[in-house]
Amino acid sequence: MQYSVSKEYLGLSVEVIIDRPLGSKHPGYHYEYPVNYGYIAGTLSPDGEELDAYVLGVNKPLDRFSGICVAVIRRLDDRDDKLIVVPEGYTISEEAILAATHFQEKWFRSELVCEPTKIST
DSSP states (O other): OOOOOGGGGTTOEEEEEEEEOTTOBOTTTOOBOSSEEEEOTTOOOTTSSOOEEEEOSOOSOOSEEEEEEEEEEEESSSSOOEEEEEOTTOOEEHHHHHHHHHHHHTTSOEEEEEOGGGEEO
16 A cells, blocks of 8 residues: 555545544544544555545535545644545635634644635635
């Protein structure tokens, strides 16, 4: 298995396996997930695990989700990028992405890399 280059997923359709559905608790830190969170099977990120993804724009717990990767959160102080995946045709702002992922990303320095045609300004 090779390491995934997360920016290469921008604009692509991906399937997310949800291992932490909306409303579930983190197993170690016990905070609640306000969004669906999972991984892309068959990938490998620099942290040695599969590439993680936040699913935004869906307000019910999921097991799997197929959507479009519109952005990547590149953690600058950690080896773990996060894809932002939304339903096809869904438009989301950078501010909305940052607000939706703040519950977990607040602990890291990061930058948001976006697919310009899928992000509203």
